[in-house]
Amino acid sequence: MLRTHTCGQLRKENVGETITVCGWIDSYRDHGGSLFVDLRDRYGKTQVVFTAESGPGILDTARMLRDEWVIQVTGIVAPRPEGTINPKLDTGEIEVRSRSLTVLNKCQTPPFTPSTRDLPGEDLRLKHRYIDLRRAEMQRTLILRHRMIKGMRDYFDQHNFLEIETPILGRSTPEGARDYLVPSRVHAGKFYALPQSPQLYKQILMIAGYDRYVQVARCFRDEDLRADRQPEFTQLDVEMAFVTAEDIIGIIDGLVQKLAKEVLGLDVPLPLPRMTYDEAMEKYGHDAPDLRFDMQIVDCTDLAAQTEFRVFRAAADAGLKVRGMNAKGAASKYSRSMIDEMTDWVKNDFGAKGLAWFKVEADGSLASPIAKNFAPELLAQIKDRLNGAPGDFLVFMADTFEVTCKGLYALRKKFGVDLKLYDPAKMHCSWIVEFPMFAWDPEEKTWAAMHHPFTAPRPQDLAKLDSDPAACRAIAYDLVINGSEAGGGTIRIHDQDVQQQVFRLLGIDAEKARDRFGFLLDALQFGAPPHGGIALGIDRWVMLFAGLDNIRDCIAFPKTQKASDLMTEAPGDVDLRQLRELSIQTVKPAK
RNA sequence: GGGGACGUAGCUCAAUUGGUUAGAGCACUGGACUGUCGAUCCAGAGGUUGCGGGUUCGAGCCCCGUCGUCCUCGCCA
Numbered sequence: 001m002l003r004t005h006t007c008g009q010l011r012k013e014n015v016g017e018t019i020t021v022c023g024w025i026d027s028y029r030d031h032g033g034s035l036f037v038d039l040r041d042r043y044g045k046t047q048v049v050f051t052a053e054s055g056p057g058i059l060d061t062a063r064m065l066r067d068e069w070v071i072q073v074t075g076i077v078a079p080r081p082e083g084t085i086n087p088k089l090d091t092g093e094i095e096v097r098s099r100s101l102t103v104l105n106k107c108q109t110p111p112f113t114p115s116t117r118d119l120p121g122e123d124l125r126l127k128h129r130y131i132d133l134r135r136a137e138m139q140r141t142l143i144l145r146h147r148m149i150k151g152m153r154d155y156f157d158q159h160n161f162l163e164i165e166t167p168i169l170g171r172s173t174p175e176g177a178r179d180y181l182v183p184s185r186v187h188a189g190k191f192y193a194l195p196q197s198p199q200l201y202k203q204i205l206m207i208a209g210y211d212r213y214v215q216v217a218r219c220f221r222d223e224d225l226r227a228d229r230q231p232e233f234t235q236l237d238v239e240m241a242f243v244t245a246e247d248i249i250g251i252i253d254g255l256v257q258k259l260a261k262e263v264l265g266l267d268v269p270l271p272l273p274r275m276t277y278d279e280a281m282e283k284y285g286h287d288a289p290d291l292r293f294d295m296q297i298v299d300c301t302d303l304a305a306q307t308e309f310r311v312f313r314a315a316a317d318a319g320l321k322v323r324g325m326n327a328k329g330a331a332s333k334y335s336r337s338m339i340d341e342m343t344d345w346v347k348n349d350f351g352a353k354g355l356a357w358f359k360v361e362a363d364g365s366l367a368s369p370i371a372k373n374f375a376p377e378l379l380a381q382i383k384d385r386l387n388g389a390p391g392d393f394l395v396f397m398a399d400t401f402e403v404t405c406k407g408l409y410a411l412r413k414k415f416g417v418d419l420k421l422y423d424p425a426k427m428h429c430s431w432i433v434e435f436p437m438f439a440w441d442p443e444e445k446t447w448a449a450m451h452h453p454f455t456a457p458r459p460q461d462l463a464k465l466d467s468d469p470a471a472c473r474a475i476a477y478d479l480v481i482n483g484s485e486a487g488g489g490t491i492r493i494h495d496q497d498v499q500q501q502v503f504r505l506l507g508i509d510a511e512k513a514r515d516r517f518g519f520l521l522d523a524l525q526f527g528a529p530p531h532g533g534i535a536l537g538i539d540r541w542v543m544l545f546a547g548l549d550n551i552r553d554c555i556a557f558p559k560t561q562k563a564s565d566l567m568t569e570a571p572g573d574v575d576l577r578q579l580r581e582l583s584i585q586t587v588k589p590a591k
Numbered sequence: 592g593g594g595g596a597c598g599u600a601g602c603u604c605a606a607u608u609g610g611u612u613a614g615a616g617c618a619c620u621g622g623a624c625u626g627u628c629g630a631u632c633c634a635g636a637g638g639u640u641g642c643g644g645g646u647u648c649g650a651g652c653c654c655c656g657u658c659g660u661c662c663u664c665g666c667c668a
Contacts, residue, residue, distance in 0.1 A: 027629085032623070033624075033625035035627095036627050038628070045628095049626085066618095086627095110618085111618095177667050224667075227663090348594060349664050561661065
């Protein structure tokens with residue numbers, strides 16, 4: 001090693017020792033006769049002092065040092081003089097009196113420095129990621145990520161799971177997300193697909209008898225990005241044989257508790273609370289509600305049916321829903337123009353026709369441009385239904401159940417942030433269970449699998465599979481942390497007949513099924529044990545545990561919203577020769 | 592594919608809302624200084640205001656297009 005100690009290591013106890021440290025220059029302060037350098041590595045910072053005593057020429061060399069140069073210093077650990085102790089540094093009680101200095105590498109004037117207070121734009125950080133990753137905050141996150149993944153691996157190892165790798169080059173399955181494709185050279189015109197998840201492989205592993213499987217698995221989905229979505233992400237993929245949903249949930253409960261304790265020092269009582277999908281949609285408008293605060297959606301369709309207010313009345317008569325929410329004490333928070341903005345937002349983004357609202361006045365009356373359309377008794381009933389008190393802000397949407405869900409869910413989220421309805425340091429973990437098996441796809445005019453086509457229906461719903469698909473509930477469970485989907489899984493179908501029935505319903509005929517999942521269908525006939533599993537989004541877990549609002553900050557080398565890598569400039573052009581070898585011709589996209 | 596925000600010195604931002612030679616802090620260059628730790632002080636250099644077009648006597652500012660980054664709807668079994 002070129003060093004005897006790291007930059008975060010030295011303490012008073014080391015005073016008098018001759019040591020060698022290496023690192024990057026975090027900052028320097030040139031006082032003429034003496035020069036101070038804060039030397040940084042991932043363990044911390046240590047102050048190095050250069051003076052005439054350092055030796056011939058050393059102070060002159062030190063004077064040339066600049067930010068981010070890489071140096072090696074040998075010196076004597078000395079206590080800092082009275083009054084110059086720096087409490088901001090762990091090593092602030094000592095300094096290294098330099099006796100020798102080696103410039104290991106210079107650095108061009110960097111576009112920004114790791115210690116900068118004005119964080120530059122994200123594009124610059126991504127282009128020079130090697131500098132960005134030197135920042136303490138990025139290091140903290142990546143260290144946290146390491147500890148969490150290690151914690152997961154240890155936990156599953158202790159529970160007798162085996163980590164087994166599955167292929168990256170697989171076969172395309174048009175269901176689900178868009179695949180990333182990899183052309184085959186050997187098979188001209190054919191393509192591999194990168195895995196969206198190791199779903200089929202892990203089921204095969206169950207059939208193969210590896211009854212407790214786990215993998216830290218890279219997954220790929222060629223869909224548009226979001227703050228919490230990358231095209232390339234990491235799942236903790238789990239599958240178990242001879243289990244019920246309770247077993248899977250129990251295992252993950254234990255993992256949540258362990259990591260919350262180890263990483264955040266939080267005590268999470270078990271079992272984690274559960275809510276059905278239907279209840280979540282009814283009360284919160286979403287299958288991953290943020291339960292850190294308790295604002296609930298209230299159905300007022302019956303009251304709407306009695307009003308003269310055309311919008312409400314027409315919706316109720318047409319069999320639509322009128323649902324509302326009470327933002328407690330928020331009446332004074334939102335001005336007329338802010339409400340107009342809110343209204344435009346729910347119209348543009350969620351297809352709402354409008355937003356009805358009331359402010360509860362000091363005398364208990366409801367103030368709103370539409371209030372005159374309501375009989376006073378009805379206003380009182382509406383207020384009571386939403387538990388309205390003076391100062392409250394009541395919002396309503398009249399639309400299909402789906403649209404009211406989307407709009408009110410979004411508003412609820414906004415209220416949560418605007419009104420600071422929860423403690424950001426807290427964590428709320430829960431399970432959403434009993435998802436529908438199928439969702440109607442109006443465009444394709446077919447039933448689509450809500451989760452994936454191998455999801456087992458509840459036994460009591462088997463009979464309804466053909467007669468009433470919408471009523472079928474799956475043995476499915478999603479883990480929700482702070483309103484974010486942190487994982488999801490199902491018990492799988494291990495019975496050929498049920499599998500065929502589900503395929504039929506999804507419009508996957510025997511030939512198609514054969515073509516796409518033939519190997520799984522075959523395997524199911526060779527002694528498949530009952531099995532099920534779950535996949536956790538590791539990047540999101542890190543984001544939630546670190547309290548970040550952006551998944552890119554949890555990934556060493558993330559992609560931009562247009563899925564490019566600003567550092568490597570991927571995706572890039574390839575030689576014509578490479579294309580020829582792959583039997584590929586590119587076509588300029590039509591303008 | 593749709594909606595929105597942003598783009599000015601290497602970086603973070605400003606420019607009295609269309610008006611003279613586009614400014615500041617940090618970084619950079621040169622100098623001073625032996626106890627700083629966001630060091631300080633003096634001096635200096637640094638700009639095709641993302642790019643292309645238009646409107647105007649005059650554009651960093653207005654309009655159109657385009658590129659990039661971010662947020663979002665659709666999409667994400």
